[in-house]
Amino acid sequence: MLLADFVRAEEASGPVAVITHGTLAHKDMELIEALQESLAEQGVSSLAHTLSLDVSARRGMYDCERRHTHRDEDADGEISAWIDWLKTRGHDRLAVIGHSRGGKQVARVAAKDERLSAVVLIAPATANGAERAYKRSPTLEGIVMQTTDGTDLTYVKTASFLYCGPTEATAESHASYHPEQPTGAETYTPDIDVPVLVIAGSKDTTVPEVPAIFIPMRSDRLRFELVDGAGHMFLDFYAEDAATLISEFFSELTVEVDADDLEMANAELYAQADLEYGEYLGSECASCHNADADEGMPPIAGLEAWYTHLALIQYANGERENSAMSLVARSLDDEQRIAVAAYFAAQIAE
Numbered sequence: 001m002l003l004a005d006f007v008r009a010e011e012a013s014g015p016v017a018v019i020t021h022g023t024l025a026h027k028d029m030e031l032i033e034a035l036q037e038s039l040a041e042q043g044v045s046s047l048a049h050t051l052s053l054d055v056s057a058r059r060g061m062y063d064c065e066r067r068h069t070h071r072d073e074d075a076d077g078e079i080s081a082w083i084d085w086l087k088t089r090g091h092d093r094l095a096v097i098g099h100s101r102g103g104k105q106v107a108r109v110a111a112k113d114e115r116l117s118a119v120v121l122i123a124p125a126t127a128n129g130a131e132r133a134y135k136r137s138p139t140l141e142g143i144v145m146q147t148t149d150g151t152d153l154t155y156v157k158t159a160s161f162l163y164c165g166p167t168e169a170t171a172e173s174h175a176s177y178h179p180e181q182p183t184g185a186e187t188y189t190p191d192i193d194v195p196v197l198v199i200a201g202s203k204d205t206t207v208p209e210v211p212a213i214f215i216p217m218r219s220d221r222l223r224f225e226l227v228d229g230a231g232h233m234f235l236d237f238y239a240e241d242a243a244t245l246i247s248e249f250f251s252e253l254t255v256e257v258d259a260d261d262l263e264m265a266n267a268e269l270y271a272q273a274d275l276e277y278g279e280y281l282g283s284e285c286a287s288c289h290n291a292d293a294d295e296g297m298p299p300i301a302g303l304e305a306w307y308t309h310l311a312l313i314q315y316a317n318g319e320r321e322n323s324a325m326s327l328v329a330r331s332l333d334d335e336q337r338i339a340v341a342a343y344f345a346a347q348i349a350e
């Protein structure tokens with residue numbers, strides 16, 4: 001069983017973010033909790049999950065003493081599963097945020113997954129860092145153990161595993177975290193097609209090379225921001241600074257929504273929308289839109305659902321500019337936009 005916390009922003013606009021923690025950590029660590037809270041205050045809904053690391057419903061830090069069977073790549077499937085989970089609940093714009101090793105893992109997922117709108121890497125793990133870990137971790141001796149079903153499993157006793165010190169791990173687990181050919185977030189960012197924001201702390205001693213790696217990689221697609229004073233864990237209000245950078249970055253994303261795609265993709269959602277809820281939300285719209293047509297107010301009753309839905313998305317993200325409509329559109333989440341669009345589509349134009 002996998003665990004996650006979904007924190008919904010009241011006035012959500014922009015993508016919903018899936019947040020992945022760093023090495024052996026969890027969703028309730030200080031940085032992740034503070035980040036979710038600040039993001040919600042700034043209009044970004046997010047889901048923070050705990051990687052299982054082969055432990056069902058894992059809570060708290062992974063116990064270093066526990067024999068390690070998990071692999072770095074196992075994270076990818078879990079991140080994708082949360083993306084699927086949000087998609088099936090109607091969140092059509094999604095982003096990933098990863099801290100430290102989680103940054104490298106989300107970058108690896110985003111290089112292949114075409115459903116994402118943006119990627120944020122906070123103090124991401126680099127190939128240099130992985131190389132340092134490899135050199136620190138000579139394998140000491142192999143031991144063969146029997147699993148309960150009688151098959152042999154090779155464990156290695158290692159002088160140090162990740163930051164754990166001496167412990168035991170399967171050969172696969174050890175090799176995956178201490179590979180001979182190290183990779184880092186920078187290995188995957190060139191293959192990501194959507195905007196990437198890299199955030200580094202100026203006092204980060206865990207991955208001090210992040211600015212040196214990513215500043216030269218800046219482009220239309222990759223933005224780099226340095227948080228002055230922040231260490232690797234972004235403690236003491238630095239999480240808030242990171243959240244501000246993220247919400248600004250998300251709000252500047254322009255959505256290239258293709259009307260045909262929207263109509264096709266959402267046909268079922270429009271058909272199933274809660275029209276009573278739409279009517280309830282729509283009373284606010286009517287106060288302006290039912291006014292005298294002479295005043296130049298466009299009529300919205302009878303517009304096709306996808307058209308109203310798209311217009312609301314565009315007012316919310318600034319692609320269409322009108323201060324009254326932007327305010328209205330940003331106060332609705334996507335589910336509400338769909339309900340109200342379906343409601344007006346069912347009305348007869350006068």
Ligand code: HEC
Pocket residue numbers: 281282284285286287288289297298299300303307308311312320321322324325328340341
């Ligand atoms: C404060 C007044 C006000 C409120 C409230 C309001 N609108 Fe609007 N709306 C406008 C104005 C003004 C425009 C024209 C803006 C422009 O020129 O882009 C507009 C434009 C639109 C358009 C684009 C129409 C077109 O022909 O392209 C749609 C769709 C729309 N509104 C839907 C809504 C919905 C749905 C609501 C309620 C959730 C709503 N509006 C609430 C003032 C309002």
